[in-house]
Amino acid sequence: MQLKIGVMGGAGNDVPDNFLRLAALLGERIAEADCILVTGACPGLPLAAARGASERGGMVIGISPALSLDEHAYHYGSPTLAHDVLIFTGSGLMGREVVNIRSSDIVIIVGGSSGTLGELAIAYDEGKLIGVLTGTGGISDMVKTILETCQKATGARVLYSDDPQQLVTDLLEVYRTEHFRHPSVFCRGNEHEPMLSGAEGKRDAVCGMTVPPGQAAARRKREEVEYVFCSLRCAEKFDERPRRYLESTTE
Incomplete structure (x- = not known):
């Protein structure tokens, strides 16, 4: 089964071009690694990542807050291009965040504001492997401070890098050698515990x-x-x- 990597980030239409390019490189690397890209089916940085993955022949799944394609396109003004599959949750923006995170084996934070902060909180609380693309503004440049303030042990692992392609490479290495044993808080045991019978x-x-x-x-x-x-x-x-x-x- 292919790993699913979620890219969560700023969905605004005024994102600087250099940030969009970094997000696109994330998507390209995810596709090259034969992983599936999961986004919130929104514009901005997640869409840039989706386009990057699509251009490299990768699969892109969009988790929509909408109940239907019409609501997705006309009420939320969200894109349909660059996504191979759109899943309509009907859960609204906040409800969709939970589905985004639980559908992803690895979560990457890029820029973002309050919505991305919510996704970070869910991923961290549920013990996910998280990557943070630093230097892209917004929440991504505040994650270290936020998590140091929380001081909560959840089993989550967080990696930071300003190089999108290296970040994906490092995340895959950690997941495949360590984190696969406890991919979330719902399936986590003590790897040092002896086999019991x-x-x-x-x-x-x-x-x-x-x-x-x-x-x-x-x-x-x-x-x-x-x-x-x-x-x-x-x-x-x-x-x-x-x-x-x-x-x-x-x-």
Whole structure:
């Protein structure tokens, strides 16, 4: 399954050209890495990223606040071009933010104001891997201060860079080597916890969460060893790359 990278940022029409170019480079790199780009289906910086990804042949999914295509285009004045799929949530701008974040494996913040701040808060609270493209104004240049003020341990990991292509490369490296084990607060265990068995339950080979006896969402058997999973998502990840997880459980 391809990773989904959400680009959340300023949706205004008065964004400086150099910021738009940086967002486009983000989209290009996401497509080149064979990842799916997720945006709020809005103008501004997310649209620039969508165009960049589209030009490189990448898939772009737009999460719309609208109930229909007409409402999307005429009420919200949002774009349809450069998106392969538009999902109409009917949730309004604030409700759409939750869907944006939960649909993304990795979240990147670019510029932005109050809406982007809301998306940052959701991503951080839910333990996402977050990238911040610095030097693009707005919220992105205040994230460090905001998070230092919060002082809240959520499991989120935040990377900063003013180079859009390097930022995507670094995020993918961290996700694939570390963060894949606990991609969100809803699926996070202690990776240092020993494998448990018997009445105590077993540890999910993908996310590390301890699965109580009789509560596994899925099971798999490899070489006479049974593995249990807290969710179908973890089981699917195991099916895609079993060797990766089998090797990590024997280290």
